Amino acid sequence: MVIYFSGTGNSLAIARAIAEATKDQVLPLVEAVRQDLSKEKRIGLVYPSYDFNAPPAVRNLVPRLKLNPQAYVFIIIPCGAQAGNSSWTVRKLLQQKGIEVAYIHKIRVPDNSAIVFGRNPNDQKWKFERFSKRLETILSDIRAERRAHHYSWWSPLAWIMGTERMQQWMIRTFRPSVNAEKCIGCGICTRVCPMRNIALTDRETPNDRSAEVAAIGPHCTACLACLHACPQQAIETGNNPTLKERQYRHPQIKTTDLFLRK
Ligand SMILES: Cc1cc2nc3c(=O)[nH]c(=O)nc-3n(C[C@H](O)[C@H](O)[C@H](O)COP(=O)(O)O)c2cc1C
Ligand code: SF4
Ligand code: SF4
Structure with missing residues (x-):
C-alpha cells in the first residue's frame, strides 16, 4: 500500500508511479488511518516537505496507522529544494x-509554495528533467526492497525552521482566505482539501453568482491545495492576488484525482 498526503499532486504522482511499479494500491492518509493495514507486507508513505518538516497533519495521523511491524516501510519526500x-x-x-x-x-x-512570495511554481519545470531519473532510482530500490536512508536533515536552517513553533507560525502566516466576491460556490476546494477543512456555507446575502460561499475551518495546514485548485482564483494568501498562470498542479494529475471521498 502506498499512502500519500498531497496538496497539488506531486506526492500523488510519485505514489502512483511506485504503486504501478510494485503492483500496489494508493490510499490518501486521511482514509488510511481508518483501515487495518496490519496485513500489508509493504507500506509506503509519500508526503511533501513543509517548512523543513513533515506536514503537521502527517505527524498527527501517522501514529494512528495500523501497520505490520514486519512490513518493508519506505518514505519518499517530494520537496522544492530542502526536505530538512x-x-x-x-x-x-x-x-x-x-x-x-x-x-x-x-x-x-516544483515548489507549490513559491506562489506565497508572488513567484510562479510553473517556472520551475526544469526540475522535472532530474525528477524522472531520480524516480527511476527510487522505483528500482523499492522494487528490490533495498535499505538506505538518504537524509537531508543536517542543515542548521532545518532545525530552526522545522520546529513545531516555527511551523505553526508559518501556517498562521500563509493560511489562505476566501475572497467572497470571486467565489461561485462550486465546491471544488471542499473536495481537494486533504484536511476536509472547507465547507460551503449560505451567503448572508445571496448574489447573482451563488447562494453559497466557501469557508475555511480551523484545521488548515497551509498546504495551498485549495488555492491552486480554485477555478475562480478566489483563494488567496498574503497580499498577492492569485493568478491563474501561477496555479500549480503536477502535470500528470487532474484536479479530480485529488478529490477525497465524500
Ligand atoms: C506550507 C508549505 C511549506 C513548504 N515548505 C517546503 C520546505 O521547507 N522545503 C521544500 O523544499 N519545499 C517546501 N514546500 C514545497 C513542497 O514540499 C513541494 O511543492 C511538494 O512537492 C508539494 O507536494 P504536493 O504537490 O504533493 O502537495 C512547501 C510547500 C508548502 C505548501
Ligand atoms: S473552489 Fe473557489 S469558487 Fe469554488 S467554492 Fe472554493 S473558493 Fe469558491
Ligand atoms: S484549507 Fe488549508 S488545509 Fe485545506 S486545502 Fe486549503 S490550505 Fe490546505
Whole structure:
C-alpha cells in the first residue's frame, strides 16, 4: 500500500508511479488511518516537505496507522529544494510504534509554495528533467526492497525552521482566505482539501453568482491545495492576488484525482 498526503499532486504522482511499479494500491492518509493495514507486507508513505518538516497533519495521523511491524516501510519526500527533518520526524514516530523505516529518499519537484512570495511554481519545470531519473532510482530500490536512508536533515536552517513553533507560525502566516466576491460556490476546494477543512456555507446575502460561499475551518495546514485548485482564483494568501498562470498542479494529475471521498 502506498499512502500519500498531497496538496497539488506531486506526492500523488510519485505514489502512483511506485504503486504501478510494485503492483500496489494508493490510499490518501486521511482514509488510511481508518483501515487495518496490519496485513500489508509493504507500506509506503509519500508526503511533501513543509517548512523543513513533515506536514503537521502527517505527524498527527501517522501514529494512528495500523501497520505490520514486519512490513518493508519506505518514505519518499517530494520537496522544492530542502526536505530538512521531514522524514526524520516521521521515522521517529514510527519507531515509537515498533516500526523501522527501511528506505528514505527525497525528490525535487516544483515548489507549490513559491506562489506565497508572488513567484510562479510553473517556472520551475526544469526540475522535472532530474525528477524522472531520480524516480527511476527510487522505483528500482523499492522494487528490490533495498535499505538506505538518504537524509537531508543536517542543515542548521532545518532545525530552526522545522520546529513545531516555527511551523505553526508559518501556517498562521500563509493560511489562505476566501475572497467572497470571486467565489461561485462550486465546491471544488471542499473536495481537494486533504484536511476536509472547507465547507460551503449560505451567503448572508445571496448574489447573482451563488447562494453559497466557501469557508475555511480551523484545521488548515497551509498546504495551498485549495488555492491552486480554485477555478475562480478566489483563494488567496498574503497580499498577492492569485493568478491563474501561477496555479500549480503536477502535470500528470487532474484536479479530480485529488478529490477525497465524500
Ligand atoms: C506550507 C508549505 C511549506 C513548504 N515548505 C517546503 C520546505 O521547507 N522545503 C521544500 O523544499 N519545499 C517546501 N514546500 C514545497 C513542497 O514540499 C513541494 O511543492 C511538494 O512537492 C508539494 O507536494 P504536493 O504537490 O504533493 O502537495 C512547501 C510547500 C508548502 C505548501
Ligand atoms: S473552489 Fe473557489 S469558487 Fe469554488 S467554492 Fe472554493 S473558493 Fe469558491
Ligand atoms: S484549507 Fe486549503 S490550505 Fe488549508 S488545509 Fe485545506 S486545502 Fe490546505
